Amino acid sequence: MDLEEITSILRLIKLNPLSIVGIAIVATFITLGIISPYIVPYPADAWGYSYNLETRLLPPSSKYLFGTDEMGRDLFSRVLLGTRFSLIIAIGVVGIALAIGIVVGLIAGYMGGSIAMILMRITDMFLAFPPLLLAIAFAATLGRGLVNVIIALALSWWPWYARLIYIQVNSVKNLPFIDAARVIGLSTTKIMFRHILPNSLTPIIIQAALDMGSAILEAAGLSFLGIGVPPPIPEWGLLISQGWALINRAWWLSLFPGIAIVITVIGFNLLADTFQEIMDPRLRSTMVMRGI
Amino acid sequence: MLLNILNLKMYFPIKKGIFGRVVGYVKAVDDITFSVNLNEVYSLVGESGSGKSTVARCILKLYEPTSGRILFEGRDVTYARGRELLEYRMKIQAVFQNPYLSLNPRMRIIDIVAEPILEHMDVDKADAYRIALELLEKVGLSDELTRRYPSSLSGGQAQRVAIARAIALKPKLVVLDEPTSALDVSLQAQILNLLEDLYNEYRMSYLLISHDLSVVRYISDRVGVMYLGKLVEESYTENLFENPLHPYTQALISAVPEPDATRSKLSKRIVLPGEPPSAISPPSGCRLNPRCPHAMDICRREEPPIIEIEKGHTVSCWLYTKA
Numbered sequence: 124m125d126l127e128e129i130t131s132i133l134r135l136i137k138l139n140p141l142s143i144v145g146i147a148i149v150a151t152f153i154t155l156g157i158i159s160p161y162i163v164p165y166p167a168d169a170w171g172y173s174y175n176l177e178t179r180l181l182p183p184s185s186k187y188l189f190g191t192d193e194m195g196r197d198l199f200s201r202v203l204l205g206t207r208f209s210l211i212i213a214i215g216v217v218g219i220a221l222a223i224g225i226v227v228g229l230i231a232g233y234m235g236g237s238i239a240m241i242l243m244r245i246t247d248m249f250l251a252f253p254p255l256l257l258a259i260a261f262a263a264t265l266g267r268g269l270v271n272v273i274i275a276l277a278l279s280w281w282p283w284y285a286r287l288i289y290i291q292v293n294s295v296k297n298l299p300f301i302d303a304a305r306v307i308g309l310s311t312t313k314i315m316f317r318h319i320l321p322n323s324l325t326p327i328i329i330q331a332a333l334d335m336g337s338a339i340l341e342a343a344g345l346s347f348l349g350i351g352v353p354p355p356i357p358e359w360g361l362l363i364s365q366g367w368a369l370i371n372r373a374w375w376l377s378l379f380p381g382i383a384i385v386i387t388v389i390g391f392n393l394l395a396d397t398f399q400e401i402m403d404p405r406l407r408s409t410m411v412m413r414g415i
Numbered sequence: 416m417l418l419n420i421l422n423l424k425m426y427f428p429i430k431k432g433i434f435g436r437v438v439g440y441v442k443a444v445d446d447i448t449f450s451v452n453l454n455e456v457y458s459l460v461g462e463s464g465s466g467k468s469t470v471a472r473c474i475l476k477l478y479e480p481t482s483g484r485i486l487f488e489g490r491d492v493t494y495a496r497g498r499e500l501l502e503y504r505m506k507i508q509a510v511f512q513n514p515y516l517s518l519n520p521r522m523r524i525i526d527i528v529a530e531p532i533l534e535h536m537d538v539d540k541a542d543a544y545r546i547a548l549e550l551l552e553k554v555g556l557s558d559e560l561t562r563r564y565p566s567s568l569s570g571g572q573a574q575r576v577a578i579a580r581a582i583a584l585k586p587k588l589v590v591l592d593e594p595t596s597a598l599d600v601s602l603q604a605q606i607l608n609l610l611e612d613l614y615n616e617y618r619m620s621y622l623l624i625s626h627d628l629s630v631v632r633y634i635s636d637r638v639g640v641m642y643l644g645k646l647v648e649e650s651y652t653e654n655l656f657e658n659p660l661h662p663y664t665q666a667l668i669s670a671v672p673e674p675d676a677t678r679s680k681l682s683k684r685i686v687l688p689g690e691p692p693s694a695i696s697p698p699s700g701c702r703l704n705p706r707c708p709h710a711m712d713i714c715r716r717e718e719p720p721i722i723e724i725e726k727g728h729t730v731s732c733w734l735y736t737k738a
Contacts, residue, residue, distance in 0.1 A: 299517040308504035
């Protein structure tokens, strides 16, 4: 990455207002995820340690921006702290799934033969189930808890990355520059990680950005079903599910965490689009040349 | 002798069905013997499908040959592994046909050229970059281009980068697999001149794989002509072009456009009928016999032997067997 490249990327981003929105949303989400424990107006409410009968189910007001829940806790504080858990889930799920998927797909794709046969059939076994169903099965087996949710989702997710990488590697590994790398005498590991992987990553990175949003959504789904993060953790899906029973009396309970999920998922989708544009150096240089 | 290819065969199995049953073989290279001397340009010519690139890939150890032996500096490297293979790889490099596709699109020019240096020479990154810059200057690339990515180069520039990478380790032999056929004519001449300059400076050998006879005539010392996986004729360049013996070589050379109009009137263009048959089931006897204007009975029955007509000029054809 040199200066010239960075400026060309910045120019591309500037040309597309939606990518700015996406970057802004994701940047805010990450920042809030990191600093939210220190800025929530009612920390005890946020972590769920307090119980206050007098402030039960108050509608949104200037004192309680998003209203309060049935335990009298400030919903704004809880939703704000929820960004931290969603961030941990998103990074955890996508990170673990990527790590497994890349290694499996890369080895299967480059080695081929019976190694590919074994690895890809295992992958197919996972792919045979709808991912959410598989995640539910894992989550139910592992029991409730943040780490278990992450593991359950990552286990149902990696086969998609493995398959994607496998396909990419198969198209890249026969290009002449891989032959050139072999002729130079590079080791298999170096060929795989320096030459094949960087040229196979574009679709996976775009997919991963998209999946950050989906991971939050699915974790919320698991929490909603009662097999995800346990209360009183203010995870967004759990907040929606808790508010669900009271939707007639307190519409704000499910609405605000729902909006938080929608905005975050849209943010990651826009970011994925931006990645798609800037990841391809050829596309990038032609677009900058044409001044669009 | 630098490189000896002895009875090299490369058969690709044709698989069918889900169990990968082998139903036949593509005999891409079928029993070829030749050698490349020190400081020599040896060319393999032939039309596409003749197996010349397969020979190159076997020599580069990108394919493992079905049988036969590859000797480099007297050492058998056919099945070289590990340390031995690495030592061989450092002495033999390649330039491929498509200059863009032979450069990693996600690496900068300088990193592409510095990669073999960092891998095999005992230098730090700064030194590797310095050597790479010298090489790039030598192949005629300006300094400002070295920090760019391959996609911003022209075809000729990209091929110069590939050449710089190939000579980085000062190899004994460079395999040039159609190095100019993806470039337009004015660039071809520049690249050929560059290759010639480097050849004189580094005193290495070239194995040129080409279908372009004018390129071959310009640069090579000796030429081998391939047809359907067989080496049909081999000689010194001028000798081959002035006195081609094999009917296939004659047809190939007569097909080159002659700039001198008076000469072209004199020598009639020989056109072989039909197309080369498939390498899966080559014709019995001499492989050219269905297309050869001189085909005799024996050509259909038996494979012709390799006959030395004069020193260094061999041909594989029944026409020359009358003892």
